[in-house]
Amino acid sequence: xxxxxxxxxxxxxxxxxxxxxxxxxxxxxxxxxxxxxxxxxxxxxxxxxxxxxxxxxxxxxxxxxxxxxxxxxxxxxxxxxxxxxxxxxxxxxxxxxxxxxxxxxxxxxxxxxxxxxxxxxxxxxxxxxxxxxxxxxxxxxxxxxxxxxxxxxxxxxxxxxxxxxxxxxxxxxxxxxxxxxxxxxxxxxxxxxxxxxxxxxxxxxxxxxxxxxxxxxxxxxxxxxxxxxxxxxxxxxx
Numbered sequence: 001x002x003x004x005x006x007x008x009x010x011x012x013x014x015x016x017x018x019x020x021x022x023x024x025x026x027x028x029x030x031x032x033x034x035x036x037x038x039x040x041x042x043x044x045x046x047x048x049x050x051x052x053x054x055x056x057x058x059x060x061x062x063x064x065x066x067x068x069x070x071x072x073x074x075x076x077x078x079x080x081x082x083x084x085x086x087x088x089x090x091x092x093x094x095x096x097x098x099x100x101x102x103x104x105x106x107x108x109x110x111x112x113x114x115x116x117x118x119x120x121x122x123x124x125x126x127x128x129x130x131x132x133x134x135x136x137x138x139x140x141x142x143x144x145x146x147x148x149x150x151x152x153x154x155x156x157x158x159x160x161x162x163x164x165x166x167x168x169x170x171x172x173x174x175x176x177x178x179x180x181x182x183x184x185x186x187x188x189x190x191x192x193x194x195x196x197x198x199x200x201x202x203x204x205x206x207x208x209x210x211x212x213x214x215x216x217x218x219x220x221x222x223x224x225x226x227x228x229x230x231x232x233x234x235x236x237x238x
Contacts, residue, residue, distance in 0.1 A: 047072040049118050049126045058134045058215045061109050063092060066116075066133065068102040074120040079104040081114040084131050089114075108135045139167040139211040139219040146224065148192075153199050153227035157181070160192040164219060167211035173220065175207030178227075199227050 051070040059066065068079070075096035081089045091104035108114065113131035142163040151157050162170065170183075170190035177183045180197030184190060190209065198205075204226045211219050 048124050049073055049077070049120055051116060051118060051126055051128050054116060054128075054132055057132055058136060058217060059106065059108065060138055060217070061107075061111070061135060063105055063107045065103050065105045068104060068116065068118065069100060070102075070118070070126070071100055072120075072124075073099050073102055073118065074122065077102065077121065078119045080117045080119075081106050081108055081133060082117055082127070083110070083112050083114050085112070106133075111135050111137060134215055136213065136215045136217060137166060138217045139213045140165045141211065141219055141221045143221070143223075145221050148223050148225050150226040150228050151196075153196055153202075153229045156195040157193065160225075162190045162192070162209055162221075162223070163188060164211035164221075166213045167219075168214050169212050171210050171212070172207050173210040174222075175205065177207060178205045178225070196227060200229070202229060203227050 049070055049072040051068060053069045055067040055069070056064075073096065076094055077096070079091040079094050079102065081091070083089075087110075089106065089108055091106055093105045095103040097103060102118065104116075112135055114133040114135065115128050115131050116133055117125060117127040119125035142165065143161070148160055164170070165188065168187055170185040172183055177192055178196045178198040181192055181194040183192055204224050206222070206224045208220050208222045211221070
């Protein structure tokens with residue numbers, strides 16, 4: 001709501017005959033202003049909503065809640081995701097937090113980028129200027145979790161490959177690849193090579209590797225390597 005000031009100073013009381021005005025005053029939006037005076041009346045201004053951010057801006061294909069920050073939201077608006085191909089998906093649910101925050105839950109089965117549109121109950125609406133919402137699968141591990149094999153603790157190992165689809169990088173995020181071995185990240189595959197130097201008796205190392213895709217999504221998998229010494233030797237899993 002805005003305030004508008006009006007002044008009728010150019011018309012003194014009685015300057016206009018009652019044949020022109022029934023009273024020596026004018027009424028606007030229920031506010032009466034006498035001729036020769038000034039006053040302030042209320043006028044209504046429709047404020048368009050705005051969208052300033054989406055959190056998260058990258059989601060998976062299953063139902064995911066997205067916090068929409070902005071201004072002038074009115075409870076409870078219609079929220080839609082619009083793909084760059086024009087397909088429109090209405091949010092599963094919308095929670096109105098305040099005029100500056102909404103939470104919309106989307107289920108978007110098709111990967112791609114989407115505009116987000118918010119329409120208030122009064123018909124005023126806004127759409128993101130760019131397709132800011134990305135739908136992407138998480139990296140998918142191909143290498144099974146668990147043991148990577150029982151290996152000789154005294155010889156160089158064959159290359160161990162750790163593979164995940166859509167991954168652009170890998171990192172050891174818990175535990176460690178034992179001393180003497182080299183962990184190398186790559187696109188789609190990480191490798192472990194070398195000769196361990198940490199153990200002189202049978203032992204098992206545990207560690208986790210996080211695969212990350214181009215959108216920053218991650219998937220974690222836990223592995224072990226067991227070391228043997230003596231004539232029994234061992235094999236490894238690749």
